[in-house]
Amino acid sequence: MKKKFKVLTICFVVLLFAPLVLGQQPQVTMAFTVSMEQPTTHNYHVVFRCAGLKGELQDFKMPAFSPGFYRIMNFADNVSNFHAEDDASKPLPWEKTAKNTWRVACGHADSVTVSYDVKASGGGVAGCTLNESRGYISTTGVFMHVAGQLHRPVTVAIKPYEKWSTISTGLDPVEGKLNTFRAENFDVLYDCPIFMCNQEVISFEVQGIPHYVAMVNPGTFNRKEFTNDLARMITSAADIIGDIPYRHYTFIIMGRGGGGLEHLNSTALFTSVSGPENPARNMGWLSFVTHEYFHHYNVKRIRPIALGPFDYDRENYTNMLWVSEGFTVYYEYIILNRAGFLSRDEFLNRISSIIAKCENSPGHLIQSVADASYNAWTQSFFGSDQEVSYYDKGAILATLLDLKIRHESKNNKCLDDVMRTLYWKYYKEKNRGFTDAEFRAACELAAGCSLTEVFEYAYTTKKIDYPKYFSYTGLNIEMPREETERGTFRIRPMVNQNSLQASILKKWLKN
Numbered sequence: 001m002k003k004k005f006k007v008l009t010i011c012f013v014v015l016l017f018a019p020l021v022l023g024q025q026p027q028v029t030m031a032f033t034v035s036m037e038q039p040t041t042h043n044y045h046v047v048f049r050c051a052g053l054k055g056e057l058q059d060f061k062m063p064a065f066s067p068g069f070y071r072i073m074n075f076a077d078n079v080s081n082f083h084a085e086d087d088a089s090k091p092l093p094w095e096k097t098a099k100n101t102w103r104v105a106c107g108h109a110d111s112v113t114v115s116y117d118v119k120a121s122g123g124g125v126a127g128c129t130l131n132e133s134r135g136y137i138s139t140t141g142v143f144m145h146v147a148g149q150l151h152r153p154v155t156v157a158i159k160p161y162e163k164w165s166t167i168s169t170g171l172d173p174v175e176g177k178l179n180t181f182r183a184e185n186f187d188v189l190y191d192c193p194i195f196m197c198n199q200e201v202i203s204f205e206v207q208g209i210p211h212y213v214a215m216v217n218p219g220t221f222n223r224k225e226f227t228n229d230l231a232r233m234i235t236s237a238a239d240i241i242g243d244i245p246y247r248h249y250t251f252i253i254m255g256r257g258g259g260g261l262e263h264l265n266s267t268a269l270f271t272s273v274s275g276p277e278n279p280a281r282n283m284g285w286l287s288f289v290t291h292e293y294f295h296h297y298n299v300k301r302i303r304p305i306a307l308g309p310f311d312y313d314r315e316n317y318t319n320m321l322w323v324s325e326g327f328t329v330y331y332e333y334i335i336l337n338r339a340g341f342l343s344r345d346e347f348l349n350r351i352s353s354i355i356a357k358c359e360n361s362p363g364h365l366i367q368s369v370a371d372a373s374y375n376a377w378t379q380s381f382f383g384s385d386q387e388v389s390y391y392d393k394g395a396i397l398a399t400l401l402d403l404k405i406r407h408e409s410k411n412n413k414c415l416d417d418v419m420r421t422l423y424w425k426y427y428k429e430k431n432r433g434f435t436d437a438e439f440r441a442a443c444e445l446a447a448g449c450s451l452t453e454v455f456e457y458a459y460t461t462k463k464i465d466y467p468k469y470f471s472y473t474g475l476n477i478e479m480p481r482e483e484t485e486r487g488t489f490r491i492r493p494m495v496n497q498n499s500l501q502a503s504i505l506k507k508w509l510k511n
Contacts, residue, residue: 168214170266262295321373326394474501
């Protein structure tokens with residue numbers, strides 16, 4: 001017994017002091033510095049220092065696309081003046097092994113620093129911009145990563161142009177370091193755009209969580225009413241899911257242009273600010289902002305399994321963009337209705353317009369919305385004569401599913417229950433996206449029955465029986481008399497509604 005105890009004691013001492021004897025394994029650290037001393041050249045200069053990596057060779061890779069923007073962007077085409085050196089500033093040999101890959105021969109260097117320039121003369125929320133008035137970094141277009149190291153924490157130090165005072169981003173600041181930010185991994189870094197200029201920033205809170213609005217030349221409007229409107233919208237959206245999952249949120253509003261792109265705790269929008277003083281324009285603006293905001297739930301967290309973690313080298317295909325994008329269209333109007341911005345009739349008019357747009361386009365007779373989702377990387381986002389829009393038909397299918405679930409559950413369940421199940425079960429519990437089969441199972445669990453017909457509408461070009469679904473709420477839909485006739489679709493209440501229909505309509509939409 002004593003001999004055994006002595007052996008165990010020796011083993012414990014060896015394990016305790018082994019790191020001191022053998023030497024601690026170096027910690028892997030990754031840090032970027034971005035400068036832009038001459039913005040008229042439209043070039044960002046990037047320095048990327050990696051310490052603690054092991055291996056003779058390291059592949060530095062530039063992503064091929066931005067998450068949420070389903071296009072191969074070939075960001076590597078914008079890279080020039082690539083250079084690599086070790087911790088003693090000795091140049092390291094490298095070669096280009098693929099369109100977006102620079103292979104560096106590191107030897108046994110304790111650290112490797114690569115530097116390069118990025119041309120930023122493009123526009124849009126998925127591209128990068130740099131000029132004398134502003135700088136916008138879509139992070140997938142500027143920051144490389146080391147192959148196999150996407151899970152590493154990373155810091156970003158920004159050296160803005162000397163005439164700019166403000167940086168807006170969803171990245172967390174590093175305490176005590178000016179204009180320095182951190183991300184827990186590269187997926188988070190690639191999800192946080194960075195905006196630099198002399199923008200105005202206003203702040204407000206929802207449920208104790210800070211929200212920021214960064215605005216370029218916003219002009220004169222009532223800031224208090226403006227932030228009150230945003231707070232009402234955010235509260236309405238959060239009530240659907242029952243959670244606000246971020247620590248802070250930033251709306252980046254960059255002035256006139258087109259397009260918006262969603263992120264986990266921010267959104268980048270090309271639009272001018274609109275306040276309550278112009279109700280008609282403000283409603284269109286609120287719809288746009290609500291759509292991109294709700295995406296932080298639906299697509300960033302409630303997501304098809306293909307949409308994260310990403311393979312940044314190539315397309316990430318899914319059949320489910322009709323859910324990710326189309327349902328978000330539906331919910332932007334649901335959120336505005338519940339927040340008191342959109343009346344029941346106004347909501348129904350918008351759904352009628354979406355139905356008319358889809359049904360009057362020949363593309364819906366040629367392509368299923370699941371196929372349109374899968375082919376998003378190569379076709380029009382919004383449909384054409386040969387393609388159906390997964391935005392429009394997805395919103396229609398969200399409407400049908402919501403009405404069907406309410407009807408079959410005797411108004412005890414709705415599409416909100418599906419969204420909450422997907423959020424809490426797959427995002428929060430399992431920390432992943434859902435499969436096509438899991439999405440359908442969640443819908444049928446809420447309905448308590450098979451939903452074969454609705455899913456046939458998604459995976460085929462079968463003609464939709466609109467009157468049946470709208471009748472569940474005591475609504476008529478007026479349709480063109482002939483299938484080939486183009487026209488409008490009007491949704492109106494029936495003369496006589498039964499009690500279940502009336503209760504479904506009342507619970508579905510605020511009057």
